[in-house]
Amino acid sequence: MSEQQQEYSLKDYKGLMPIWCPGCGDFSVLMALQKALQHRQVAPHKLAVISGIGCSSRIPHFINAYGFHMVHGRSLPSAAAVKVVNPELEVIAAGGDGDGFAIGMGHFPHTVRRNPNITYLVMDNEIYGLTKGQTSPTSHTGLVTKTTPWENADEPINPIMTALAHNCSFVARGISTDVKQLTQLLIEAMEHPGFSFVQAMSPCLTFHDTYEMVRNTSKDLPEDHDVTDRLGAIKYALDTDNMWTGVFYKVRRPTLDEVTTRNKLKALERNTKSPTPLMKIYADMGGKVPTSTS
Amino acid sequence: MTDKRRKSTTIRLAGESGEGVVSSGQILTDALIEQGFAILTYQTFPAEIKGGHCWYQVRGSAHPLDTPGDRADILVSFNQEGFDTHIDDLRSGGLIIYDSDAVTPVDVPKAHLFPVPIGKIAADEVGSPRSKNVLAAAILARLLGLPEEELADSVTKKFKHKGAKVVEVNVKAVTAAYGLKLPEVEMDFALTRTDTETAEPIGAYAMTGNDALVLGALVGGCKFFAGYPITPASTILEAMMRELPAWGGSAIQAEDEMSALTHCLGASFAGAKVMTATSGPGFSLMIELLGHASTVELPVVIVDAQRGGPSTGLPTKYEQSDLNAAVYSGHGDTPRIVLAPSTVRENFDLTVKAFNLAEHYQVPVILLTDNALATRLERVTLPDLNTVEVEDRILATPEPDEKHYKRYKFTENGVSPFPVPGTPGGMYVCEGLEHDETGKPNYTGENHVAMNNKRYGKLEDCARRETGYYDFGAVDPDLVIVGWGAIAGTVREAVDRLTGEGLHVGGTVITMLSPFPLAVRDRLRKAKKVLVVEGNYTGQLAQLIEAYNPIVPEKLAVASAGLIPVESVEKVAKRLLNVQEVQVRE
Known part of the structure; x- marks a missing residue:
């Protein structure tokens, strides 16, 4: 489709003016997301963007969509449920590294396991920005911050490894300084049926400027990397010298909404032959029993 | 006997x-x-x-x-x-x-x-x-x-x-x-129908409280459930996993109670009627999200099947000590409706009502049951399930090209039409920050006052609409015995016995704890004496009654890992009425 034929222009995805600091990587991530949505011509009213708390989690306001600004760390379970209730919606969960890998970390592996057909975009700046400069779960060892005045002694979380450990069905990393690649990754993520995790390195100029680190260490995954090879992907995820970007891994697993839909059909079909105990009482007491065709 | x-x-x-x-x-x-x-x-x-x-x-x-x-x-x-x-x-x-x-x-x-x-x-x-x-x-x-x-x-x-x-x-x-050769005893244990004095029906179905609650949820239109195993609410999760697909819905076993309620809020945001069920420890974990649901105005039914607390407490024992948590918990001013069924049949009725109120007012509704009610088997009479009144959320009908849709539009009773995602022109952000009518963050004092008025206005409307209690016993009683939850049966039996002895005693069972039912105030104010019976240490209902009424009730509050005996209630009632115990019942 040429630009002229398309129903939705980039403008159609714009919400309120972002309130991030000048130079924040999140501007570019937002741009990449809007471009990916425009490329896929997702109708804004059929788009749900769900976030937690943090600088990047303000993103629902900056996109023209149905937004849900959840409490801190809880974007994933709500996003998964939105998709279960209405599989026709394009569902994006978004947030930062603190939201996703500290307070919300408990939900990450479980959402990976359930495999809802949603995209999870983490804007990773390796710092707490909204609360003004505390160490985050992805801050590197040795980093001095307001809460690690001597040094950060903790090993950082490796989000790509965590995703791979639980057989996440789509795993990718992009950087805010390469909008073109990030857009492409987000398009692929949205198109992939299943839980798609995209880690977007997005530096915070105000509290932890990682632009140079991102520039110096990021590298495209080699062309011959086999995205179906989980062990191969793990090797790149564990590399501490290079920050590999691109699609690490992809696998087709039954999605949560496929499973719930399947269960529904199975159960509805059984309603007339061998109903569940409470359905039986319902029928006895005059209730209209739902069937797979009703 | x-x-x-x-x-x-x-x-x-x-x-x-x-x-x-x-x-x-x-x-x-x-x-x-x-x-x-x-x-x-x-x-x-x-x-x-x-x-x-x-x-x-x-x-x-x-x-x-x-x-x-x-x-x-x-x-x-x-x-x-x-x-x-x-x-x-x-x-x-x-x-x-x-x-x-x-x-x-x-x-x-x-x-x-x-x-x-x-x-x-x-x-x-x-x-x-x-x-x-x-x-x-x-x-x-x-x-x-x-x-x-x-x-x-x-x-x-x-x-x-x-x-x-x-x-x-x-x-x-x-x-x-x-x-076997039976021993000689004076007492006749045999149950017979020959001495029937009343023709009260005893119900066609033998159900547990949890089963009746699940049936109520299904009839009430529940289409999404998420929960985490916990005694005594696990059987609700199990039943929902089994039943809900047959009713066209979906259920999920979550990784913890925060996830359970979060799933529910996502599903409610997407337009479904939702419920989660837990007990005290899980309810404690849900409280941040309860406040969130209240402020983003999402309908959700939260079941707290109480057990002995605090902490891990007495996991398999009856207690009614989560009233304060249900009515008051959470930071900030967080309106919610709290219903407390008192029989297995009410577990059905009030669950349907919980859904109706949640959807009507777009608020979280907490259903407070307890271990005794959840696990007990009782015969129930069910209504015609096809004619049970089921209420749906009032839906928004925006213009397809509408901009900045007012999701939180100020209305007379505080309820704003709800745009289901997928509706053109209804886009908004469901926002936990204090927000204006469009959902945009707004921290001005003026807006905060207006929004609190809107959210609490819904509860005021609910307090006017719902009766929230029932009475029995003497019409103009010298003593009103008040109960809630499973202990209501004890109160009823005590009142039956006391009135049978000619005493002017009445019973009041409160089934809505928040907002506090208006009409209860009259009943309690008119009573010469009020005795509150409940299964907790501090007398949480008695305190709630004191907060809303110009009376200081007597209380029989006992947390002893079991139901309070009817004879204990009788004894205290007689002491309050200055009646000499004429005979020892045993």
């Missing part, structure tokens, strides 16, 4: 968990249900997986029952601990059946002893040590006046799926029980 107007027999079985205590009780209960008797059960398990002391109580009658009974008319003890622990709860003149090879009876002045070598008969005569439970159940059935053939039928039905051999053995156990 002292209450002549409503003859009933109460049986308690006690012993080591896994010994057949509960299964004996259940076999007897099933037989009573099949014979058309009213039953009401109470059970308490040890919190351990295997072993530990447990007991099961079942009360049977030809009339509707309000409580599982205080004292046992017949006590069955399989071991010494069962004998020693429960002998004091045996009614004077009652019968104690015990395994004569396992129990050495202590001197029991007012009771009849019935030693039966239960284990030996099961092993030698019947030929299966495991038939002990049927043997015990059959002895009890015989004492209750059930014919042998009918019990044999019931046992056959129950064990049919285990094969002909198992059925044969168990029928043999029934025969053995009916061949």
